[in-house]
Amino acid sequence: MTDKNEDQRRDWLPAKVRFELEMRGLSLRALSLEAGYSRDSLKAVLRTPCETYEQVIADALGMKPEDIWPSRWEIRSRKRKAA
Template sequence: MNHNYVQKNDWHQADIIAALRKRGTTLAAVSREAGLSSSTLANTLSRPWPKGEWIIANYLGIHPSEIWPSRYFDMNGQLIERKARNQTEIIFTKS
């Protein structure tokens, strides 16, 4: 057991939205670009949904565990493997 592990906090919803805005987009636009309804990705902000987490994280160029460590690490700091069902690589192009 790793007693030195310090649990990181999940990003605040406003920080996720701000990170997307800094990249020149919105959560609704990323959702539509992924072929979803404009409000679908908002579900990811309040409850676990691996597919949505990966879409947002890929757009930001990071692993979802950086945004939601509580969803990806156990109490000992070990990475929990979480994948979206039928996960395909999602690549966004910037216009």
Template sequence: MSGPQDWHREQIKAAVRMNGTTLSALAKQAGYEPSSFYWALRRPWPAIEQIIAIHLGRRPQDIWPSRYDRRGIPHAGRRQKPSAHTAERHRQKAEAV
């Protein structure tokens, strides 16, 4: 018998929309390129999964159980930090304010 299934990406997009925004808007608010949130629906990206989960009032492991262990820790080898490009954009955005 298999365990819990990951939410389908269309379910995630619909849930985000039902909560009043879009993945693109969430990405912009968090300082990411809009396409990065869509990539996170297809491949593991813990930082973005956390943002989406918080918006939905859930834990990332509730939405993507295959990507996390029982304790809610991302499986090894997963992207943990934003890219250098994203980090630079965050820094520039902070300086501009």
């Protein structure tokens, strides 16, 4: 098991998320609208955890959300195991 600070250091920075989307010809705004959200909805996930928004971005990048935000998903995994 990794410690929380190590996972946070492995989380992608917001600039990397935007860069990876741009490299694929995508944007947070376009993904928000495509998913049926208001135009700036997905921007919130860069600073605030939201499983649904994280999944939209991960799907667009062809990844799993836990690979982009390991600290968020490790915490969720622990909570589910404790329940």
